[in-house]
Amino acid sequence: MSASFMFPPSGFGPGSQIGQDDEELNYLAMPSGVHVYEPHVPEIDDPATMAATLVFLDELQEQAQAWRVGDARLLPRHNLAPAAGAAVNDALGEGEVSARLEDAAGLVEVQETVFAGIWALRAYGGPQGQDMREQVEVSAFPKALLARAFPPRRARPDMATDMADGVVNAPAILTELFDRSENWHPRSSPHVVNLSLLPHTPEDMALLEASLGRGRLAILSRGYGNCRIEATATPHVWRVRYFNSMDTLILDTIEVSFVPEVACAAVEDIADSAARLHEICAVLREENASPRGTQA
Template sequence: MSDFIPARSGPGSFGDGPDYLALPKDVTVFVPPDLTDDPLLRRIGPAWLGRIGDALAAYRDDEPARGIDLAGLSAAERRFLDELLGHGEVSALVLGDPAIRIEETIFTGLWRVRCEAGADVPACDRLEIGPIPAILTARAAAAAGMLDLPDAASLPELVVNAPHILAELIARSAAFAATGAGHMINLDLVPMANEDLAWLVGALGEGPVVVLSSGYGACRIRSTRLTATWWVQYFNASDALILNSLEIAAIPAVACAAADDIAESALRIRAVAALYP
């Protein structure tokens, strides 16, 4: 277990946070799958490239995410898609029943969504096209609710600013629900003792969604139990915390693909398709 929301990096940090996805250490170079030695792949490869390319090109940013079910893939098709899609800059873990792992592919806005078999649901494997898979924001929203707030009369002695931050977050969360207006609080600009941060972590609680983005530096995002409220933290190359913030949003923008990126992905995958006869 590693600190997820530390007050300070290094010896000054407090407590154990939830498990999170490890920060990437290597750079992945895309190599198109080799179809030359397998007649089956020569047949199915272009078909899959065309299907995915058409779905990316058809996406519009004012519509729900498009999905492609991969549950019935043959071993050859699964191998081909695993090689083709690779690993992009964003990955996520959604806790619950079923637990869901999400990875952006090397084609921005094209996501691989895998869920474990749960009590009432089968295992799943699918592609989804859109800014972020819908299940991620749905699970975060469903888990939010009333906070179990500590008694203000029994605050620890050194907890001074955290209750004021929490009051602002509650007001901003309500405003977001009514108007869609987002907000961000940079905790590095507020005098906050370790005790303040520990109290705030306990008051907000931990939601079921953990996101890791490496698109603009290493960024870890965690949902809380307060509606549309997320911890957003940036780390440097040494994994030291350099920005600690709370964001009011359906999902922080750093985790999302833009419409222009999705359109570019459609062009890229069609360029890959052009490599095959």
Template sequence: MKAGFWIAPEGSDDTMTMLPLAEAGEGVVRGKDVVAFLATASAEESIARCPRTAELLPRLAQALDAQRADAAGQLFDITDYEAHERELIGQVLGEGEVSGLAALPDGGVAQLTEAAMAGLWRVRFTDAAGRLVADYLEIASIPHVVERASAFTAERLSLGEAPEGAMNVMPILAEIDGRMRAHRPGGPSHTINFSLLPVNEIDMDFLQRTLGEGPVQLVSRGYGHCKVTATGARNVWSVQFFNAMSTIILDTLEIGDTPEAARAADEDFRDSAERLREIHEAYFA
């Protein structure tokens, strides 16, 4: 039996090439280390020469306060900020629990990283040649580009014939196809738990080939390690949880909107707004 529905290539974490939140050559701070960085002399010098960053932080906090998980996101374009301003923004935001990639049909890629303040995201678009073309902050449960990219997937499944030696793949595919057609945005998700199902390697191989690979990869390091991967079928996601030894302990498919494992919740926005205000008042005001 295979170890899981989605088996990433060896060293797959390294293949998800991400632009760091800070500019090239600078280390991105994580979590509580944001405050430690802001207390340094170099940070004080940076803050003094970055008035746009000081002006932006209260606006972000206000937007976080007003945001709801089921509402459209709010965008703050920083593409035209000076390099040192964007570098400081990256250091102030830090790096949170979720990061990932979303590929678009034109060859562009959105590289997204949640800040240390949950629900606040840094999203960078690169074109097919790898050039940075847009850089913005988004306050949302999940960046809109994730939903945009995942919409370029198949609306229906082509089931074909069951392969020789299969056990339960055809009933599973029929269930997935029905749930795909029945799902509506904002509706409840349906979960298929492979950890509990009697399936063999032939089942899993055929299931992977039928669903195909999708355009979104997300990694969450909040409660353990979780990988969320879009399949090539509309609204069908592989969601896998791993233990400290990188062994899959829960292997599922979710049919629905972007899985909750990668999303910010209502309470996250309130907490993040408070934290951002504290940082602004302590170091920028």
């Protein structure tokens, strides 16, 4: 074999496509920003703040340990002193899922903590929203939000009167979704319509959105990119859209379910959260028992 074949021919390989107006190779940016749990123990110097923080976190750990599928275990925290409340916030941190619900009864903001299945809820009421209550809930997903996510069921819209030129698949999709919604029960499996794979026109999308309506609850799940979930005005029907880390839509679906699984904590997640809380409480208890201000 000729020795000349041992080397790549000139004009090929990395860098060979660079011209005078293009001085470097440009690669597609890779996704990033995946959240990873890191244990964090708050620094507390005041003995009273330490005691109140430990009482709250111990009770929360016990609630998480005792949690069973279907439970919603609530622990009020608006009665904590400001310093203890800040220490609890520091210990719990912020996780991947957040939610916002607004209706005639007021506004509810929810943030999952770094402990999956443990949710920090803040509810505002009163004429100007001046009444604020805070609590922590241990559940797969906060039940209070689901109870208020959808308005009362309304009659099916008359799609024939709203049908514009260009509508193709929307009537069939809507008939399927309304049937699933009206026949939904807690044991129903999630039913997903994948709009990314289903041919549809802009007029189809306009009719789908107008007919399903807009609900009261919006959820954002951050992880490998974002998942944005919105309740429609049709009970148990959710718009679920997935975006990559560059905020490009990669999957567009409509789901009929109790709540989309991507927003929920699994049984194993909550058990793991109980174990992590136990570790943090043990560290705080050890720090509380050790003499302060001494040097080795």
